[in-house]
Amino acid sequence: MNDTDSGTEARTLRINDYAPGFSARSTAGEVSLATYRGRWVLFFSHPADFTPVCTSEFIAFARAKERFAACGCDLLALSVDGLYSHLAWLRDIERSFGVKVDFPLIEDPSMAIAQAYGMLDSAAPSSATVRATYAIDPEGVIRAIVWYPTNVGRSVDELLRLVEALQVSQREGASTPEGWCSGDPLLLQPATTLEEAEAANGSTGAWYYRERIA
Template sequence: MSEAPIPGLPRLNEPAPFFKARTTAGERSLTDYKGKWLVLFSHPADFTPVCTTEFMAFARHADAFKALGCELLGLSIDSIFAHIAWMRTIDEKFGVKIPFPIIEDLSMEVAMAYGMIHPGAGDTSAVRATFIIDPNGILRAMVYYPMSNGRSVEEFLRLVEALQTTDANGVATPEAWKKGEPVIVPPPKTAEDADTRAGMGYDYTDWFFSKKSL
């Protein structure tokens, strides 16, 4: 018998599911992050080795996210007390302080709203899911990882910067784009514009593929 479908999976470019929850820094809700970018990320459980490496990486990049106007918010279905104990252990054993809140989600309400529970991936623990939410509360990106493999935090930092560049300039970004590199000009929408694209001063390859520097 197959597993039941996951209820309420969020969708890109629609409002992110609302939440209000207890965290290690007091109560937090989605509206607290209005006007800022937010990276909301879940992990299967406290005191697990892969999650520990990820949380340390998010902590080490916290200032870089903040420089982009982006906040970090962790989540697992463990209790506040487990979160606090884990944070203290990471500080004691690895010398890394966790500077962002972690949601207590014992009821799994937030995890279910964001589609973080995948029974086929293990048990009722939240999988490694990451959601990027823009200042208007719109879900812009989401990435799911298996229990066994850690995420690249630098990739999420890169993606936030790429999304901000796209929004500010009306462009797209190529594979592995980093700040300062050329961006992709949107393809022309009419045959007439396609005919004139070569003479518009872009780094032209073909009518549908041109780049420019910002």
């Protein structure tokens, strides 16, 4: 695995930061983050191979891969385990559960990528990564960051909803309300002047809460 592209001391990543670049070995061959430019990427870490919660997540991600692909989003996974552990685990998932995991799972034994993304919990007793997830847009910008503790599995349906909401809100120049799903109304930006607020009073609902169809 190569070092991350920045070569600088890692800091806490924030929404709208550029995702640190990297090249590394994976279960699908050599992977470089730069090759994903032009597409959305859901980049996520898991604590360890051959563990129950991680297995449940990978089965769910594999089953949802085509749904992510339908909205132009690729899946990319990582843990600090080595490549041969990854290969053995994914083969056993297919043999035991009949589910083929065919998105790349990156090895990171030196923890260079995990450190660059802040995936390691400084209070943890081991090098296992937390369940960190980064939604990265086609320009390589981090648009959302979601962390789960090691003992709680992620909702793959919610992460798909998150990617769809990010895409629609960007395309439509609007916001998505609580629980928004594809096809639901969007929210317009609230009025910022008294004149705009008074004009909005004639529409249904409050001037600061206006819906529109995508």
